[in-house]
Amino acid sequence: xxxxxxxxxxxxxxxxxxxxxxxxxxxxxxxxxxxxxxxxxxxxxxxxxxxxxxxxxxxxxxxxxxxxxxxxxxxxxxxxxxxxxxxxxxxxxxxxxxxxxxxxxxxxxxxxxxx
Amino acid sequence: xxxxxxxxxxxxxxxxxxxxxxxxxxxxxxxxxxxxxxxxxxxxxxxxxxxxxxxxxxxxxxxxxxxxxxxxxxxxxxxxxxxxxxxxxxxxxxxxxxxxxxxxxxxxxxxxxx
Numbered sequence: 001x002x003x004x005x006x007x008x009x010x011x012x013x014x015x016x017x018x019x020x021x022x023x024x025x026x027x028x029x030x031x032x033x034x035x036x037x038x039x040x041x042x043x044x045x046x047x048x049x050x051x052x053x054x055x056x057x058x059x060x061x062x063x064x065x066x067x068x069x070x071x072x073x074x075x076x077x078x079x080x081x082x083x084x085x086x087x088x089x090x091x092x093x094x095x096x097x098x099x100x101x102x103x104x105x106x107x108x109x110x111x112x113x114x115x
Numbered sequence: 116x117x118x119x120x121x122x123x124x125x126x127x128x129x130x131x132x133x134x135x136x137x138x139x140x141x142x143x144x145x146x147x148x149x150x151x152x153x154x155x156x157x158x159x160x161x162x163x164x165x166x167x168x169x170x171x172x173x174x175x176x177x178x179x180x181x182x183x184x185x186x187x188x189x190x191x192x193x194x195x196x197x198x199x200x201x202x203x204x205x206x207x208x209x210x211x212x213x214x215x216x217x218x219x220x221x222x223x224x225x226x227x228x229x
Contacts (some may be wrong), residue, residue: 035218047220050214050217052215102173103160103207107157
């Protein structure tokens with residue numbers, strides 16, 4: 001069974017600095033996708049970034065990048081130049097196989113950006 | 116392009132009642148998934164529908180059911196509500212064939228059972 005682990009319940013970062021949110025996963029399927037979502041207090045889950053298990057390069061989307069270390073089964077999210085609006089819950093998720101399986105989520109990390 | 120729309124945003128129900136939540140996916144998305152989010156259990160997968168058929172199902176009792184219509188809109192129903200059903204219910208749609216089949220979520224329906 002697939003499992004996602006986020007070991008940091010809460011993180012603090014100073015505005016304009018970079019922060020890394022950790023995520024490790026466990027799967028025996030060679031084909032899988034990894035996702036990061038942001039959930040502000042409003043409740044909506046906002047898609048941030050995607051990494052496929054066969055992707056050779058780390059994914060990047062603006063200020064977000066994914067540090068994908070396949071052998072270690074880790075997929076850490078790096079947010080550069082933090083902004084106050086980045087304060088939210090962040091969830092790591094994984095979907096196994098070719099996309100017809102459900103997405104499983106980690107417990108989340110609450111990020112607080114300090115001015 | 117409009118996002119995923121969930122209605123209603125908030126609901127208060129009494130134990131024993133039933134409730135129906137609605138989700139309209141992004142235009143062109145035929146896959147709709149439902150999740151329950153609680154502080155204790157986190158995000159848990161309920162079920163997924165594709166082309167009016169349930170394709171995947173999570174580990175929830177039969178009181179939780181859903182359906183999908185020909186226009187891809189989906190509803191989920193919870194019968195005989197219990198206090199523990201209080202949660203944020205999130206709906207997500209995805210595009211078949213999209214790389215990774217990214218899920219796009221609505222704002223959720225916050226259900227309170229009293």
